[in-house]
Amino acid sequence: MMPPKAASPARGALNLLASLLEARTGQQIGHDRAWRIESALKPLMRERGYETIEALAAATAGASELATAAVNAMLNHESSFFRDGQVFDVVAEAARDYRAAAVGHRRRLRVWSAGCSTGQEPVSLAITLAETATGFDEDAAEIIATDVSDVALARARSGIYSQFEIQRGLSIRRMIGWFEPHGNEWAVKRDLLRHLQYRRMNLVADPLPGGRFDIVLCRNVLLYLSPDSRRLVLERIASTLRADGLLVLGAGETVIGQSDCFRPSARYRGLYELANAARPGIAAA
Structure with missing residues (x-):
């Protein structure tokens, strides 16, 4: 029997960031929508100089301000006036x-x-x-x-x-x-x-x-x-x-x-x- 395949570094980083979001807000991002995490965090990565999602995820562990910024970026802020009027x-x-x-x-x-x-x-x-x-x-x-x-x-x-x-x-x-x-x-x-x-x-x-x-x-x-x-x-x-x-x-x-x-x-x-x-x-x- 083949051993289970280890999660990729990127998958581990996405899981860590998803766990951070849930711990701070109660909100979940399912595995089938994990792509949204990296998409939402790309502007923050460019702003802070992180080339990979793994580097950003690792840095959030020891930086509460960065973790807060990452959580804010992952939240869905979609809104409009008189939505569903x-x-x-x-x-x-x-x-x-x-x-x-x-x-x-x-x-x-x-x-x-x-x-x-x-x-x-x-x-x-x-x-x-x-x-x-x-x-x-x-x-x-x-x-x-x-x-x-x-x-x-x-x-x-x-x-x-x-x-x-x-x-x-x-x-x-x-x-x-x-x-x-x-x-x-x-x-x-x-x-x-x-x-x-x-x-x-x-x-x-x-x-x-x-x-x-x-x-x-x-x-x-x-x-x-x-x-x-x-x-x-x-x-x-x-x-x-x-x-x-x-x-x-x-x-x-x-x-x-x-x-x-x-x-x-x-x-x-x-x-x-x-x-x-x-x-x-x-x-x-």
């Missing part, structure tokens, strides 16, 4: 219902954008909620946006986007109404941006945002996690929702077979509610 139509409908039911309760709508990347989703949320209200005053809504990447969050906090980014998903009306020119780029108007709270958070391990939420968006995040991590993240999100709260997942994601905490919403197409939800009504806490 019908989702925001449903969120707007739910927001109107919450506001109507909460008249006299004097509490804000609370929304959490988990895995917010460079900020297009929370900005789209802020625009949606502003357009469904008579005005975006201090008490209209609270939007907390989290991501595991410091690099992505820095861009999100700046509120500045390129011409290419601004054209992805935004109508001319919204572009003019909610953004202003910033050199060759576009900046979110400060009156809108100041309603967004950006925080660094690992969904698998870090403390959860305080308080209860009406709506949590966790789109295109679960698909990068292991089954155990998906189950854990869904349980953690469930613990943050008000009794009648809603969960929004990505188009290719589902809670079915992943968690007993949620069920498809009977009222809001494509969204999920707590499995033990008692609708209608507004939870007090």
Whole structure:
């Protein structure tokens, strides 16, 4: 019997880097997509002067700053404004219902954008909620946006986007109404941006945002996690929702077979509610 074939140095380096990504973020890259690791890290290799993926992987072992840079490079930061636009139509409908039911309760709508990347989703949320209200005053809504990447969050906090980014998903009306020119780029108007709270958070391990939420968006995040991590993240999100709260997942994601905490919403197409939800009504806490 032939002995098992030893892994190539490159394969060993890719496995090491994939393990680093999972340890820092909970995200996995399957063996069939290992090519994406080297592709994502090529700019970092050129910038730092590493000629091979093996050299970079070896260097991350003793350099926490380089390891952080490698993890940030491997994360998928793909995002756009009003991505899967019908989702925001449903969120707007739910927001109107919450506001109507909460008249006299004097509490804000609370929304959490988990895995917010460079900020297009929370900005789209802020625009949606502003357009469904008579005005975006201090008490209209609270939007907390989290991501595991410091690099992505820095861009999100700046509120500045390129011409290419601004054209992805935004109508001319919204572009003019909610953004202003910033050199060759576009900046979110400060009156809108100041309603967004950006925080660094690992969904698998870090403390959860305080308080209860009406709506949590966790789109295109679960698909990068292991089954155990998906189950854990869904349980953690469930613990943050008000009794009648809603969960929004990505188009290719589902809670079915992943968690007993949620069920498809009977009222809001494509969204999920707590499995033990008692609708209608507004939870007090």
